[in-house]
Amino acid sequence: xxxxxxxxxxxxxxxxxxxxxxxxxxxxxxxxxxxxxxxxxxxxxxxxxxxxxxxxxxxxxxxxxxxxxxxxxxxxxxxxxxxxxxxxxxxxxxxxxxxxxxxxxxxxxxxxxxxxxxxxxxxxxxxxxxxxxxxxxxxxxxxxxxxxxxxxxxxxxxxxxxxxxxxxxxxxxxxxxxxxxxxxxxxxxxxxxxxxxxxxxxxxxxxxxxxxxxxxxxxxxxxxxxxx
Amino acid sequence: xxxxxxxxxxxxxxxxxxxxxxxxxxxxxxxxxxxxxxxxxxxxxxxxxxxxxxxxxxxxxxxxxxxxxxxxxxxxxxxxxxxxxxxxxxxxxxxxxxxxxxxxxxxxxxxxxxxxxxxxxxxxxxxxxxxxxxxxxxxxxxxxxxxxxxxxxxxxxxxxxxxxxxxxxxxxxxxxxxxxxxxxxxxxxxxxxxxxxxxxxxxxxxxxxxxxxxxxxxxxxxxxxxxxxxxxxxxxxxxxxxxxxxxxxxxxxxxxxxxxxxxxxxxxxxxxxxxxxxxxxxxxxxxxxxxxxxxxxxxxxxxxxxxxxxxxxxxxxxxxxxxxxxxxxxxxxxxxxxxxxxxxxxxxxxxxxxxxxxxxxxxxxxxxxxxxxxxxxxxxxxxxxxxxxx
Numbered sequence: 001x002x003x004x005x006x007x008x009x010x011x012x013x014x015x016x017x018x019x020x021x022x023x024x025x026x027x028x029x030x031x032x033x034x035x036x037x038x039x040x041x042x043x044x045x046x047x048x049x050x051x052x053x054x055x056x057x058x059x060x061x062x063x064x065x066x067x068x069x070x071x072x073x074x075x076x077x078x079x080x081x082x083x084x085x086x087x088x089x090x091x092x093x094x095x096x097x098x099x100x101x102x103x104x105x106x107x108x109x110x111x112x113x114x115x116x117x118x119x120x121x122x123x124x125x126x127x128x129x130x131x132x133x134x135x136x137x138x139x140x141x142x143x144x145x146x147x148x149x150x151x152x153x154x155x156x157x158x159x160x161x162x163x164x165x166x167x168x169x170x171x172x173x174x175x176x177x178x179x180x181x182x183x184x185x186x187x188x189x190x191x192x193x194x195x196x197x198x199x200x201x202x203x204x205x206x207x208x209x210x211x212x213x214x215x216x217x218x219x220x221x222x223x224x225x226x227x228x
Numbered sequence: 229x230x231x232x233x234x235x236x237x238x239x240x241x242x243x244x245x246x247x248x249x250x251x252x253x254x255x256x257x258x259x260x261x262x263x264x265x266x267x268x269x270x271x272x273x274x275x276x277x278x279x280x281x282x283x284x285x286x287x288x289x290x291x292x293x294x295x296x297x298x299x300x301x302x303x304x305x306x307x308x309x310x311x312x313x314x315x316x317x318x319x320x321x322x323x324x325x326x327x328x329x330x331x332x333x334x335x336x337x338x339x340x341x342x343x344x345x346x347x348x349x350x351x352x353x354x355x356x357x358x359x360x361x362x363x364x365x366x367x368x369x370x371x372x373x374x375x376x377x378x379x380x381x382x383x384x385x386x387x388x389x390x391x392x393x394x395x396x397x398x399x400x401x402x403x404x405x406x407x408x409x410x411x412x413x414x415x416x417x418x419x420x421x422x423x424x425x426x427x428x429x430x431x432x433x434x435x436x437x438x439x440x441x442x443x444x445x446x447x448x449x450x451x452x453x454x455x456x457x458x459x460x461x462x463x464x465x466x467x468x469x470x471x472x473x474x475x476x477x478x479x480x481x482x483x484x485x486x487x488x489x490x491x492x493x494x495x496x497x498x499x500x501x502x503x504x505x506x507x508x509x510x511x512x513x514x515x516x517x518x519x520x521x522x523x524x525x526x527x528x529x530x531x532x533x534x535x536x537x538x539x540x541x542x543x544x545x546x547x548x549x550x551x552x553x554x555x556x557x558x559x560x561x562x563x564x565x566x567x568x569x570x571x572x573x574x575x576x577x578x579x580x581x582x583x584x585x586x587x588x589x590x591x592x593x594x595x596x597x598x599x600x601x602x603x604x605x606x607x608x609x610x611x612x613x614x615x616x617x618x
Contacts, residue, residue, distance in 0.1 A: 049612055054615075055612055078538075079535070081533045082532065082533020082534075083533070093527075097240070107532040154532070
């Protein structure tokens, strides 16, 4: 599903250069739940940006769902993000002036799904995260946990092959964070491929496969077969 | 994302900050309204002035003779002969001898220019009478003391009473009123209602002057040029040089006026266009602020799969909707304002349709033109940076 091969991301700032990713190879199969763990500055965010097609590597190849995206232009990357990826962000990143269902519809809107079908798919996604009754509310009228559910619904709405979660529990209190994590696990059991980025080891412990990044290289890659 | 959705989105985001959207539109509204008011008023004015001149006789040619030390001149009889010899070209010719006069009835007097004319003068000036008769050939021939007056004099000297067969003294000479000209200008002292027409033969005696001005009407509108040429040849034959006479035809005056009004219109529209430009810069300014404010939103949209084109379109449509709505309101205000102003000035209102089309296209173009730069800026934002923007 995700195949990173010898990925380098080098930022050069005049004389000095920063190797944010210093040769990373990673292979994620369909249906896996992977946590990418690292401290701040480890390169995990850069890694996430590249997996999320928000950025392109300086060198190396990246195949997502069988297609090579490492040399794509911005417009093509936009289509890949739209059709193959669902994002869940730490800050939820809902658009405040759109109501819940309009937010969930956004990726479908950019995909060109007709209005009636869009509404139906969005409602189904909201139903899955259990807040279909809040569809007409504005994001600011919801609690943090509910907002994160909306953003998960948004990621699910287009049924993308990969869900990418960037510190999804980072802005939540431990109880709601727990709920969100349980929900992600449930999505995994339902067969979704999930990549979760975190710096929190206690979260990482609950995830079947943990990839640790430090100084731009993968230092360990462990699987807990029992839970899979 | 289709156009209809873009429009709904644009309306939504304009509705989200109503005061700001309104202030942005205000620049466009004022600019468009100013252009329409100015162009419509100027074209109303032009139409009014031209129709007034046409009322005065569109076929009219005025001949002014400055003479040649007085030793050679043109007699009214010679001029009359010219008219009779060229009936296809010249309609009528009348002397037009201005005499400063004091007209007096009882103790009331009015100072004005009496005009010495012949029996064709009414015809040339296309004036009709509302009472009595015009001056006849016999009046001219016998140097009678009859006169035709305008309604201003009826109002001033006769208190609006019937002046026919009443006596009026002009510079101390008693005249009998035989006719009253139709009112054309509200009986005001400006214009053709302030008139006192007397036989030119009589006028020569009172004023002791030479006849230096003739009013000539061309046979039809199409023979104005021919009549001009004929008069010029005739007078050149008399005076050897065109320094001694001037021919002014009404068409030329209208043309000059048109040119003058056209220049004024251009200038005023230029000024109004500056306000449109300022309005456009206002749109650009707000759109730039809006792009900065919504950097994060742009990042979110991009992460969800919006292409640069989607983002560009969103902001362009928003700018166009802003200036389009402003343009429509401006057109409404402009038409209303121009018709009210025309009413206040007292001229018939003529709507200038091209000015509306131009004003609207300009406001739409402003939307595209001034919206493009901010929109492009938005579309080029890097999604990672945009997402991190606080």
